[in-house]
Amino acid sequence: MDQEVINSYIPLFKDAFLLTVKIGWLGIALAFLLGIVCAFILYFKIPVAKTVVRCYVELFRNTPLLVQLFFIYYGLPAVGISISAEVCGVVGLGLLGGSYMTESIRSGLEAIPVIQTESALSLGMTNGQLFKNVILPQAFTISVPGIVANVIFLLKETSVFSAISLMDLMFTAKDLIGLYYNTMESLFLLVIFYVIMLLPVSLAGTFIEKKVRFKMFGD
Amino acid sequence: MEPVLKIEHLNKKFDDFTVLEDINLSIAKGEVVVIVGSSGCGKSTLLRCINGLEDINDGRVLLDGETVNPGSRNLTKSREKIGMVFQSYDLFPHKTILENAILAPMKVQKRSRKEAVEEAMQLLDRVGLASRKDSYPRQLSGGQKQRVAIVRALMMNPEVLLFDEVTAALDPEMVREVLDVILDLAKQKRTMLIVTHEMSFAKAIADRILFLDGGRIIEDSDPKEFFTSPKTERAERFLRTFEYEK
Amino acid sequence: MGFEVIFKGKNFIRLLSGLGVALRISVISVAISIALGIVIGMLMTLKKPVINAVTRVYLEIVRIMPQMVLLFIVFFGFTKMTGSNLSAELSSIIVFSFWGTAEMADLVRGCMISIPVIQYESSKALGLTRLQTYIYVIIPQIVRRLIPLSINLITRMIKTTSLIMMIGIVEVLKVAQQIIEANRKSAPKAAFGVFAAVFLLYFLACWPISCLSKYLEKKWEN
Numbered sequence: 001m002d003q004e005v006i007n008s009y010i011p012l013f014k015d016a017f018l019l020t021v022k023i024g025w026l027g028i029a030l031a032f033l034l035g036i037v038c039a040f041i042l043y044f045k046i047p048v049a050k051t052v053v054r055c056y057v058e059l060f061r062n063t064p065l066l067v068q069l070f071f072i073y074y075g076l077p078a079v080g081i082s083i084s085a086e087v088c089g090v091v092g093l094g095l096l097g098g099s100y101m102t103e104s105i106r107s108g109l110e111a112i113p114v115i116q117t118e119s120a121l122s123l124g125m126t127n128g129q130l131f132k133n134v135i136l137p138q139a140f141t142i143s144v145p146g147i148v149a150n151v152i153f154l155l156k157e158t159s160v161f162s163a164i165s166l167m168d169l170m171f172t173a174k175d176l177i178g179l180y181y182n183t184m185e186s187l188f189l190l191v192i193f194y195v196i197m198l199l200p201v202s203l204a205g206t207f208i209e210k211k212v213r214f215k216m217f218g219d
Numbered sequence: 220m221e222p223v224l225k226i227e228h229l230n231k232k233f234d235d236f237t238v239l240e241d242i243n244l245s246i247a248k249g250e251v252v253v254i255v256g257s258s259g260c261g262k263s264t265l266l267r268c269i270n271g272l273e274d275i276n277d278g279r280v281l282l283d284g285e286t287v288n289p290g291s292r293n294l295t296k297s298r299e300k301i302g303m304v305f306q307s308y309d310l311f312p313h314k315t316i317l318e319n320a321i322l323a324p325m326k327v328q329k330r331s332r333k334e335a336v337e338e339a340m341q342l343l344d345r346v347g348l349a350s351r352k353d354s355y356p357r358q359l360s361g362g363q364k365q366r367v368a369i370v371r372a373l374m375m376n377p378e379v380l381l382f383d384e385v386t387a388a389l390d391p392e393m394v395r396e397v398l399d400v401i402l403d404l405a406k407q408k409r410t411m412l413i414v415t416h417e418m419s420f421a422k423a424i425a426d427r428i429l430f431l432d433g434g435r436i437i438e439d440s441d442p443k444e445f446f447t448s449p450k451t452e453r454a455e456r457f458l459r460t461f462e463y464e465k
Numbered sequence: 466m467g468f469e470v471i472f473k474g475k476n477f478i479r480l481l482s483g484l485g486v487a488l489r490i491s492v493i494s495v496a497i498s499i500a501l502g503i504v505i506g507m508l509m510t511l512k513k514p515v516i517n518a519v520t521r522v523y524l525e526i527v528r529i530m531p532q533m534v535l536l537f538i539v540f541f542g543f544t545k546m547t548g549s550n551l552s553a554e555l556s557s558i559i560v561f562s563f564w565g566t567a568e569m570a571d572l573v574r575g576c577m578i579s580i581p582v583i584q585y586e587s588s589k590a591l592g593l594t595r596l597q598t599y600i601y602v603i604i605p606q607i608v609r610r611l612i613p614l615s616i617n618l619i620t621r622m623i624k625t626t627s628l629i630m631m632i633g634i635v636e637v638l639k640v641a642q643q644i645i646e647a648n649r650k651s652a653p654k655a656a657f658g659v660f661a662a663v664f665l666l667y668f669l670a671c672w673p674i675s676c677l678s679k680y681l682e683k684k685w686e687n
Contacts, residue, residue, distance in 0.1 A: 062671035064627035075660035119309040123323035124299030159533035183545040198529035
């Protein structure tokens with residue numbers, strides 16, 4: 001590998017990295033919000049809305065992000081709905097992630113035993129107090145491992161953004177390989193930047209899971 | 220004397236199956252009533268109907284002359300006055316022992332933290348668990364958890380306490396420590412309705428024994444009388460299941 | 466809306482055969498993953514320090530490296546390093562098996578350590594030999610837990626194979642692009658209809674398998 005080539009490529013990869021991280025985390029934020037709203041709709045069994053949410057979750061959990069992005073970015077403009085590549089990346093990742101987050105949060109909510117509800121009610125709590133003080137904190141703890149796994153999964157999924165011509169890490173690597181044949185240097189930087197993006201999240205995820213469990217249940 | 224708790228013509232069905240049939244009951248202030256009967260006779264359901272965890276099909280439940288069930292608009296207000304302890308340890312696993320005790324007083328009764336903590340510490344001390352106040356439920360034994368659950372119910376200053384087979388899931392050596400706490404409450408003249416399988420405990424604590432069978436109260440008697448000479452043949456058969464012969 | 470293009474000429478057949486390419490690669494990769502995953506998963510429960518260290522690094526690589534990156538490394542890197550050409554299809558099978566094996570191994574390990582010790586002890590107390598314990602008691606329990614999870618791996622594999630278009634394999638998305646390109650003048654709205662059809666095709670390929678996995682998981686819960 002040529003050190004000079006690597007040095008000259010670093011700024012290009014850095015820009016691509018920042019773009020990938022930006023779109024990735026915006027998408028994850030959207031996914032989280034969407035997941036909370038949809039999980040609540042399922043948990044409280046809100047009529048009509050719950051059917052819509054179920055269809056959405058099944059549809060997006062059972063299709064690849066690449067296909068979703070193609071449909072949004074290339075398909076929708078044909079019927080007059082055009083959005084920029086960046087927005088498409090955020091929306092696509094948000095919709096995919098939202099379906100995964102919904103499942104993680106919902107299963108946390110549904111894992112709380114009925115007896116917890118009953119004992120809170122028999123202490124005179126209202127439904128609101130019960131939800132806020134008893135259900136939500138426990139459900140959140142149970143959901144954390146799933147949410148962490150989803151975040152890592154979604155950050156990895158950012159690697160398909162180049163398909164909608166976003167100048168992300170993959171795009172940059174492929175471009176440089178195609179243009180200058182410096183394959184090894186490009187692949188090396190690609191791996192390094194993905195490690196920088198994901199290793200801290202992976203380690204922090206493990207740490208948070210332990211911390212939350214200890215704080216919530218004392219073990 | 221005006222009864223604290225009154226049940227009139229209560230009927231309860233699960234689908235087509237009648238669980239409770241025409242239950243009538245008055246409990247005076249300070250009275251300790253023990254409900255016995257074989258499993259599936261409707262004892263637990265009766266307790267759950269009293270604080271409105273189960274809807275009822277007919278009749279009504281009154282606390283201090285006010286309707287609790289059915290459809291009270293102040294159900295949460297009434298539930299404050301009816302404490303309940305369940306068979307399974309139902310402490311909030313994400314709260315420490317002290318937090319378990321003060322959560323409802325602070326959130327429901329809007330009492331100050333300081334005052335709630337003071338009372339909780341007194342009660343925890345009384346059941347011998349003051350030193351465990353910062354532990355989590357998971358770190359406690361079953362018997363200890365049940366004692367905390369009783370403290371948690373007492374914190375609301377309920378007028379009536381319901382105990383639903385609170386020792387049924389405990390190891391034998393832990394049954395005693397929980398029952399001692401309940402005996403202590405009886406000495407303080409608390410009004411209690413207790414479902415249990417511990418017959419010697421029932422004999423010791425009860426002012427009145429109710430025998431339920433097939434969803435009906437078929438005996439309502441003095442404990443001495445019930446255990447020595449039950450009026451019905453069914454009660455006699457039930458009591459015999461607790462004796463061993465070789 | 467551009468749906469008419471889908472059924473024009475051989476277009477629909479072409480789309481299906483594109484999906485067929487993706488499915489074929491999935492099936493081969495899943496088969497390899499399950500076989501290797503079971504072996505590696507069992508090795509991981511042996512608690513040998515060297516094996517543990519190696520498998521942990523392996524699993525962490527798979528956990529944080531996007532399959533797309535792995536695909537680039539194998540497809541472009543191998544050619545560069547050896548000078549010989551590795552076909553795109555073989556590259557993708559190697560990468561997806563590398564990924565799937567790690568996933569499968571982790572599932573196998575998880576299932577194996579979730580069998581309570583009491584199951585081994587009570588088998589021993591009944592006088593079963595070690596082999597009999599495995600055949601009659603342990604393996605049936607593991608298999609029941611493992612089957613729904615492995616089926617789930619299939620849907621994830623199918624979704625992942627959509628990546629192969631990025632290294633130039635002609636699969637369903639690529640075919641879709643070709644169809645849209647060919648009909649650009651006659652059906653300007655084709656992009657919507659054709660990509661919607663691809664969306665639906667993937668869904669129809671994955672959804673029944675997801676349902677089966679969920680159904681089996683529920684059925685064998687206890």
